[in-house]
Amino acid sequence: MRRTNASPTQQEAAILKAAAEEVALVGVGRMSMEVVARQAGVSRSTLYRRFPSREALITELGRQTFEFAMARLQTVAIDDGPAEAAVAAFREGVRLLTGEPVMRRFLQLDGDFTATSGMFDEARIFLVSASTAMAKALRSAGATMPDDALLAVAEMHIRLAASLVQVGSPVLDVTDDEAVAAYARTHLAPLVR
Incomplete structure (x- = not known):
């Protein structure tokens, strides 16, 4: 996994793209925040700074x-x-x-x-x-x-x-x-x- 020093807006876009890929692959109920963070190239703490909960990410x-x-x-x-x-x-x-x-x-x-x-x-x-x-x-x-x-x-x-x-x-x-x-x-x- 490569980490990114992208701006918060770029990080959010990467997270949402990774979440979309994960949802398309496994469904909403099985979406893993760990996988989303890894695919987006951000840490879990960055993921939760951008989206405070799994529900917040799914909602967005x-x-x-x-x-x-x-x-x-x-x-x-x-x-x-x-x-x-x-x-x-x-x-x-x-x-x-x-x-x-x-x-x-x-x-x-x-x-x-x-x-x-x-x-x-x-x-x-x-x-x-x-x-x-x-x-x-x-x-x-x-x-x-x-x-x-x-x-x-x-x-x-x-x-x-x-x-x-x-x-x-x-x-x-x-x-x-x-x-x-x-x-x-x-x-x-x-x-x-």
């Missing part, structure tokens, strides 16, 4: 992971109207849920139920944030339905994406981007008005 990693996801969901195309925005958002959500290992672990899509109960709270926060972000994108794309109905449809899209990713289905191959778009266009876009 979760916050950054979900912030990244929200930024990606907000980039959906809104110029082609609400139905196509719904397709784009569903597609991007499935991409996130299949392609981001830390996101999968936080949302327990890999069956890692050893995580702390606080992760269920994180998943709920993600669901609310993602639904809100999607509803805003759909509204910007021209959706005219009432806010509560739009939010309900956005949440349904996100819950369905998570379910399809977690439990494979012969109806949809979530690794086939075009199939995901066709599925969303046929079954989900009509829900958005």
